[in-house]
Amino acid sequence: MQASPAFSCEYSFDELSIRLCDRWETGLLLYGRAELTSAGDDYEDEFYVSAIRLDGGARLARPNRSNTASSFEMELFRRIAAVIEDDRTHIGRHAAELxxxxxEQCRQIDHDEPRKLEQERILEPLM
Structure with missing residues (x-):
């Protein structure tokens, strides 16, 4: 069985605050876009943040072994992603809904539409 390709969409956030020193830091508000990617066939309807682009242009990639980002950038990514992936936060609930x-819209798209249109085009002259 072939795995389905990962679905992703873009989520825009503004005035995102992160946790610092065990409290929500509202003196540091972040603006940008996050790429929400499906977590896989075993986790239907769940997502994770795969990339973040801040409004100033900085791009933060999900930390992994090959990622050479600074520890500050990796920690900033982790903290932003934690808020977006947490359905207990307002932003997390909004991201999950989006x-x-x-x-659901992607699932409703008829991926066989081009073939059907071609068949109709071929059959039209026969009528």
């Missing part, structure tokens, strides 16, 4: 809506 992801679910976008995924």
């Amino acid at each position: 992801f679910a809506n976008e995924l």
